[in-house]
Amino acid sequence: MSGSNDIIHQAVRLRIMASLNTLTGDAIEFTKLKSLVDATDGNLGSHLDALERAGYVAIEKRFAGKKPQTRIKATPSGRRAFAEHVAYLREILDQAGPAA
Amino acid sequence: MAIDQENAASSLNDVARMEKRTLELVRYSYASGYQLLWGILVAIGYVAQYLRPESGIFIWAIVIVSGVLGGVVFRIGRARSTGRPADYRWVWGQLAVVAFGMLWTGVFTDATPRQLSALWPSFFMFWMVIFGIFFGRFYVMLGLIVTALTTIVYLWSGDLFLPCMAVIVGGALIASGLYLRRIGLTQ
Numbered sequence: 001m002s003g004s005n006d007i008i009h010q011a012v013r014l015r016i017m018a019s020l021n022t023l024t025g026d027a028i029e030f031t032k033l034k035s036l037v038d039a040t041d042g043n044l045g046s047h048l049d050a051l052e053r054a055g056y057v058a059i060e061k062r063f064a065g066k067k068p069q070t071r072i073k074a075t076p077s078g079r080r081a082f083a084e085h086v087a088y089l090r091e092i093l094d095q096a097g098p099a100a
Numbered sequence: 101m102a103i104d105q106e107n108a109a110s111s112l113n114d115v116a117r118m119e120k121r122t123l124e125l126v127r128y129s130y131a132s133g134y135q136l137l138w139g140i141l142v143a144i145g146y147v148a149q150y151l152r153p154e155s156g157i158f159i160w161a162i163v164i165v166s167g168v169l170g171g172v173v174f175r176i177g178r179a180r181s182t183g184r185p186a187d188y189r190w191v192w193g194q195l196a197v198v199a200f201g202m203l204w205t206g207v208f209t210d211a212t213p214r215q216l217s218a219l220w221p222s223f224f225m226f227w228m229v230i231f232g233i234f235f236g237r238f239y240v241m242l243g244l245i246v247t248a249l250t251t252i253v254y255l256w257s258g259d260l261f262l263p264c265m266a267v268i269v270g271g272a273l274i275a276s277g278l279y280l281r282r283i284g285l286t287q
Contacts, residue, residue, distance in 0.1 A: 004102075004103050009103065009111065014111055014114060014115065015114060015115075015118045018114070018115040018122075019118045019119075019122045022119045022122040023122060023126070023285065032283075036121060037118070086112070086115060088103075089103070089108040089111055089115075090108075092103060092104075092105055092108040093105060093108050093109060093112070095105075096105045
């Protein structure tokens, strides 16, 4: 059995990675991700920092016209780590066996 | 960190919920283009029918063919942008609804143009509600609101029925398309 990924397993970070992993192509805007995972600006920012430091997400800052825009996408290693962590969670449930 | 079974189950539920919600927003983004297209076409159709009532069948044939062809163009564009093969089930679904509606339009020879102009959008909105039950409550609300407004306009708008339908059905589709474009996610 593979181990738990403590960086991803935190509740907000797990939701962030689940959402980013579902988006197979383009990046997602910070404001849309914020409403999707139900977090505040500061909360989301700190969790994204942690994920970026781990190399799980790439954060791009750019201008859309005159408005600054932050876009986030999962990196290949982030997708891999997320898939492994989800597999680990499933293994825990599988070990429990069918409910009596 | 040790994760017990309860925590693992709760986390997997969270993941499934996020995946579902994300896909819902991706679907909204794709649907926005269809809704804008159909909204514009339908509004033009009702106004054109109001101005040229004798050409109603011809006008709506153009509207329907344009809408379905537009759907094919959207599918091809989406396939190119995602690199995946085009999925034409949505187009087949539209054609099935159109064929069903045309069958009963042909059978109901006693129906007036006004009755048919109320029946068609109600029929489309019925399928919108069914679609929404599976893919997002936004469509349920849209279908119910447009059907309710169509009924009200049919009963009480008098001679301004067709312009009112242009505003209600066309306007609702355009407004909802713009809203979905704002909240949706591209993939």
